[in-house]
Amino acid sequence: xxxxxxxxxxxxxxxxxxxxxxxxxxxxxxxxxxxxxxxxxxxxxxxxxxxxxxxxxxxxxxxxxxxxxxxxxxxxxxxxxxxxxxxxxxxxxxxxxxxxxxxxxxxxxxxxxxxxxxxxxxxxxxxxxxxxxxxxxxxxxxxxxxxxxxxxxxxxxxxxxxxxxxxxxxxxxxxxxxxxxxxxxxxxxxxxxxxxxxxxxxxxxxxxxxxxxxxxxxxxxxxxxxxxxxxxxxxxxxxxxxxxxxxxxxxxxxxxxxxxxxxxxxxxxxxxxxxxxxxxxxxxxxxxxxxxxxxxxxxxxxxxxxxxxxxxxxxxxxxxxxxxxxxxxxxxxxxxxxxxxxxxxxxx
Amino acid sequence: xxxxxxxxxxxxxxxxxxxxxxxxxxxxxxxxxxxxxxxxxxxxxxxxxxxxxxxxxxxxxxxxxxxxxxxxxxxxxxxxxxxxxxxxxxxxxxxxxxxxxxxxxxxxxxxxxxxxxxxxxxxxxxxxxxxxxxxxxxxxxxxxxxxxxxxxxxxxxxxxxxxxxxxxxxxxxxxxxxxxxxxxxxxxxxxxxxxxxxxxxxxxxxxxxxxxxxxxxxxxxxxxxxxxxxxxxxxxxxxxxxxxxxxxxxxxxxxxxxxxxxxxxxxxxxxxxxxxxxxxxxxxxxxxxxxxxxxxxxxxxxxxxxxxxxxxxxxxxxxxxxxxxxxxxxxxxxxxxxxxxxxxxxxx
Numbered sequence: 001x002x003x004x005x006x007x008x009x010x011x012x013x014x015x016x017x018x019x020x021x022x023x024x025x026x027x028x029x030x031x032x033x034x035x036x037x038x039x040x041x042x043x044x045x046x047x048x049x050x051x052x053x054x055x056x057x058x059x060x061x062x063x064x065x066x067x068x069x070x071x072x073x074x075x076x077x078x079x080x081x082x083x084x085x086x087x088x089x090x091x092x093x094x095x096x097x098x099x100x101x102x103x104x105x106x107x108x109x110x111x112x113x114x115x116x117x118x119x120x121x122x123x124x125x126x127x128x129x130x131x132x133x134x135x136x137x138x139x140x141x142x143x144x145x146x147x148x149x150x151x152x153x154x155x156x157x158x159x160x161x162x163x164x165x166x167x168x169x170x171x172x173x174x175x176x177x178x179x180x181x182x183x184x185x186x187x188x189x190x191x192x193x194x195x196x197x198x199x200x201x202x203x204x205x206x207x208x209x210x211x212x213x214x215x216x217x218x219x220x221x222x223x224x225x226x227x228x229x230x231x232x233x234x235x236x237x238x239x240x241x242x243x244x245x246x247x248x249x250x251x252x253x254x255x256x257x258x259x260x261x262x263x264x265x266x267x268x269x270x271x272x273x274x275x276x277x278x279x280x281x282x283x284x285x286x287x288x289x290x291x292x293x294x295x296x297x298x299x300x301x302x303x304x305x306x307x308x309x310x311x312x313x314x315x316x317x318x319x320x321x322x323x324x325x326x327x328x329x330x331x332x333x334x335x336x337x338x339x340x341x342x343x344x345x346x347x348x
Numbered sequence: 349x350x351x352x353x354x355x356x357x358x359x360x361x362x363x364x365x366x367x368x369x370x371x372x373x374x375x376x377x378x379x380x381x382x383x384x385x386x387x388x389x390x391x392x393x394x395x396x397x398x399x400x401x402x403x404x405x406x407x408x409x410x411x412x413x414x415x416x417x418x419x420x421x422x423x424x425x426x427x428x429x430x431x432x433x434x435x436x437x438x439x440x441x442x443x444x445x446x447x448x449x450x451x452x453x454x455x456x457x458x459x460x461x462x463x464x465x466x467x468x469x470x471x472x473x474x475x476x477x478x479x480x481x482x483x484x485x486x487x488x489x490x491x492x493x494x495x496x497x498x499x500x501x502x503x504x505x506x507x508x509x510x511x512x513x514x515x516x517x518x519x520x521x522x523x524x525x526x527x528x529x530x531x532x533x534x535x536x537x538x539x540x541x542x543x544x545x546x547x548x549x550x551x552x553x554x555x556x557x558x559x560x561x562x563x564x565x566x567x568x569x570x571x572x573x574x575x576x577x578x579x580x581x582x583x584x585x586x587x588x589x590x591x592x593x594x595x596x597x598x599x600x601x602x603x604x605x606x607x608x609x610x611x612x613x614x615x616x617x618x619x620x621x622x623x624x625x626x627x628x629x630x631x632x633x634x635x636x637x638x639x640x641x642x643x644x645x646x647x648x649x650x651x652x653x654x655x656x657x658x659x660x661x662x663x664x665x666x667x668x669x670x671x672x673x674x675x676x677x678x679x680x681x682x683x684x685x686x687x688x689x690x691x692x693x694x695x696x
Binding site: 001018019020021022023024026029030042043044047048052053055057058059061063065066067068069070071073074075106107109110111113114115116117118119120121123140141142143144145146147148149150151152154156158160 | 500
């Protein structure tokens with residue numbers, strides 16, 4: 001889903017000459033699109049600018065809606081993904097957005113644009129993988145659209161979820177003094193992507209684990225609901241574009257800074273082994289990777305006793321401070337600004 | 349949105365050899381995808397098989413959701429559409445599905461897959477056209493996703509609407525004896541498409557009217573709500589794939605036949621003039637055209653006094669009879685089966 005940023009290049013620049021999307025960048029395009037957008041009103045509690053839109057359903061019920069698209073050759077290759085795995089990942093990417101607001105996913109809608117020359121069984125197996133995975137989460141495929149294209153396979157999934165209004169967790173609730181946490185071990189997915197492209201040198205077991213983390217991410221639906229119903233999280237986001245860049249979305253939405261302690265970042269054994277053989281910096285991989293589909297959140301309940309009771313690993317990685325929307329790396333008092341942007345679809 | 353049909357080619361056939369989508373056809377693909385789909389349950393009042401999915405929101409409130417995709421080179425060309433018009437049409441196509449269930453559209457979500465070489469101002473103008481048109485209907489752009497592709501521009505819109513549960517109009521409610529109605533003048537859009545491709549011979553005024561009907565369809569949101577709140581319609585569908593094929597969806601969902609009187613089909617002056625000069629049969633254009641975004645519905649209130657009070661033209665075109673899901677052309681007692689399939693994205 002689209003975040004919103006507070007800066008964008010002047011529309012005058014864009015109209016004076018042809019400005020290509022690759023000149024502009026994805027986040028600037030989103031701002032260009034959304035800067036005329038009226039504020040949320042009526043039953044729309046949150047529009048553009050979080051993991052999901054939040055629609056007031058009356059009483060204490062809210063409907064969460066999010067959209068994510070995967071394009072062949074950009075987000076997936078049928079040479080490295082099975083069709084079933086692709087369908088499961090498409091679902092996971094969307095459910096992760098529902099999880100990041102604290103919601104329970106309920107229905108999904110699938111738009112398929114495929115070449116008439118496509119193998120029909122690939123489409124059927126992809127949808128089958130999506131449905132099988134959906135059944136595990138109680139999610140139904142409730143509709144869709146099928147169109148022809150002479151371009152790559154494009155899969156766009158809309159996910160719908162439910163959450164009590166007073167349990168929805170936004171990006172904007174972080175306050176100075178909060179602790180910053182992340183689930184699981186970000187960075188594995190980026191290493192898995194490298195492995196899928198032929199980077200080698202790790203043991204078969206690590207290789208398989210990293211590939212699985214990239215190709216079959218597990219959305220943190222249960223953890224998201226747990227954090228939401230226990231009122232633990234003051235803000236939350238799903239880690240899809242790289243932990244550092246996604247934490248910055250929380251900082252900007254909340255009007256705070258964060259100081260992230262690099263020594264506290266969770267590094268899986270497999271990622272450590274991958275970095276040993278490939279020469280990559282594991283901290284860079286954890287902060288800048290992408291496609292992790294973990295949850296990052298802030299909480300005033302530092303060292304909260306529930307840590308051990310969560311179904312997944314939780315790591316305390318830093319502190320929210322007063323600030324202007326920056327992520328800083330180091331310790332409070334000795335830190336430098338994190339610079340890497342999140343993944344930009346239009347950067348080259 | 350996906351309809352469902354009751355027939356589909358055996359999965360065994362599909363697995364024995366590579367079956368391309370163009371061999372299979374769009375509706376068979378949809379069946380292949382959906383035949384394992386569990387029935388709607390829990391809060392899903394209607395899943396695949398109508399213009400929208402219908403989700404129970406508690407009390408008497410329902411949420412309607414539909415998805416439609418437009419692909420450059422298949423559904424539109426930026427040589428004949430302005431970007432603003434394209435955005436408005438994308439919205440109209442989706443709102444027409446909400447209208448066909450009797451709902452009020454509320455929010456939309458836009459997934460854009462565009463080449464990094466795309467002109468950013470075209471995307472901005474397209475979204476601007478969607479937002480301007482949305483404002484007329486009280487509809488907000490509440491989120492979306494932006495992805496890169498090296499293929500054609502793909503725009504997928506998810507529309508959300510609201511309707512009291514007891515006012516939702518399905519495809520499945522037609523009963524023998526009901527009258528069949530259609531709004532507006534179907535066929536104009538297909539003539540407008542031909543005109544946009546260079547077929548000529550009509551006056552500039554007719555030409556402009558037909559082009560507008562193709563490029564800037566007006567979704568029948570007010571008429572749909574009116575038919576729904578007054579409990580006039582027993583079944584309803586939006587006319588997007590050709591009136592004859594879409595009426596057949598009602599027949600199959602309702603388990604009835606229809607006899608459509610060709611002499612009663614509404615033919616606009618502009619379509620008449622187009623057919624005079626191009627040699628096309630106006631009845632074929634009305635029944636087989638496509639992209640009309642009119643509403644077809646059935647009602648037990650034949651000659652109902654409200655006809656004159658609707659904001660758009662309503663035409664009584666036929667009668668529902670007992671049957672097996674066929675549309676027949678003629679009069680009761682002397683009719684022949686309508687054969688043309690609706691628009692199939694994968695047919696060649």
